[in-house]
Amino acid sequence: MNKAVAYLAQRDARLAGILNGPPFKAPGESELFLDLIESIMSQQLSGSAASTIHGRFCRLFPAQRPTPRRLLKLTADQLRAAGVSRQKAGYLHNVADFFLKHDLSHAALQKLDDESIVALLTQIKGVGRWTVEMLLMFPLNRPDVLPVDDLGIQLAIKQLYGLRTSGPRLRKRMQALAESWRPHRSLACKYLWRWRSANR
Numbered sequence: 437m438n439k440a441v442a443y444l445a446q447r448d449a450r451l452a453g454i455l456n457g458p459p460f461k462a463p464g465e466s467e468l469f470l471d472l473i474e475s476i477m478s479q480q481l482s483g484s485a486a487s488t489i490h491g492r493f494c495r496l497f498p499a500q501r502p503t504p505r506r507l508l509k510l511t512a513d514q515l516r517a518a519g520v521s522r523q524k525a526g527y528l529h530n531v532a533d534f535f536l537k538h539d540l541s542h543a544a545l546q547k548l549d550d551e552s553i554v555a556l557l558t559q560i561k562g563v564g565r566w567t568v569e570m571l572l573m574f575p576l577n578r579p580d581v582l583p584v585d586d587l588g589i590q591l592a593i594k595q596l597y598g599l600r601t602s603g604p605r606l607r608k609r610m611q612a613l614a615e616s617w618r619p620h621r622s623l624a625c626k627y628l629w630r631w632r633s634a635n636r
Contacts, residue, residue, distance in 0.1 A: 440554055440579075440620045444627075447616040451624060454631040460623070466575045468542065469504060471536050472557075473568050476527050488611055490521035491495065503531035527562025534560045542576070550578055573622045582614045582621040592632035 438459065445452035445562040478486035479494065496510060496518060508529060515525040517589045538556075545553055550572055554593075557568045572578040583589055584607040593599065593610050601609060617624040 442621050444617055444620055444624055448613075448624075451617070451627070454596065455627055457627075459631060460626050463574050463577055468540055468545070468571065468575060469503065469531070471575045472531055472563065472567070473502060473507075473528055475570060476531065476562055479524070479567075492518040493520060504535040506531040508536075508565040517630065524562070527560075527602055530561045531563070535629060545576060550581060568617070573625070578622060580619040580621045582611065582617075584610050586625075588629050588632060595632065595635075596628070 439457075441455050445455050474490055475492050481489070493515070494502060496514065497503070497506055512522055512525040512529075515528065516522060520528065540557075550555070553572060553576075554565055554568045557563050557571070558565060566583055569581050569583040569586075573581045573583070590606060590610070593613065594606070597613060599606065599609060614621050615626065
């Protein structure tokens with residue numbers, strides 16, 4: 437048991453009961469631009485549908501490697517032909533334009549705290565707080581993120597702690613429960629996702 441898991445187990449007896457299974461691997465280095473456009477494309481789609489459309493989208497680029505400049509040269513109709521909705525095509529263009537105007541490298545973002553990154557990236561139309569929190573937790577590997585709007589986390593916490601509330605009251609209760617998990621809330625959430633997936 438590593439130190440972070442031991443800390444969580446000591447701080448929350450209910451959570452301690454689900455802190456099992458293999459350790460989570462640290463994410464490898466990735467490109468935030470690619471992570472963000474893939475996240476937008478997968479919104480409100482099943483995993484298989486998102487994978488198919490993402491594959492078609494990537495084939496629009498040389499070596500199947502999207503870049504902001506090349507993405508902006510694609511028309512909405514070209515993106516639609518790959519299966520991207522017109523609304524998402526607009527969002528993807530917004531992302532590409534934003535990346536050309538800002539330094540969003542991992543090195544630059546590491547200088548910012550979590551809330552500053554949320555404030556920066558949610559300026560992009562089509563990018564909400566949940567999307568940025570997923571980027572913080574995974575490609576950026578930030579340790580203390582609590583995505584209170586994530587349905588999987590909401591359902592896992594309700595099931596584990598026997599909560600009956602919902603909406604803003606649930607989010608407030610989640611934040612209160614998770615205070616004891618700091619500074620390892622991301623890790624706690626990963627265990628919650630795993631536990632709920634195994635116990636549906």
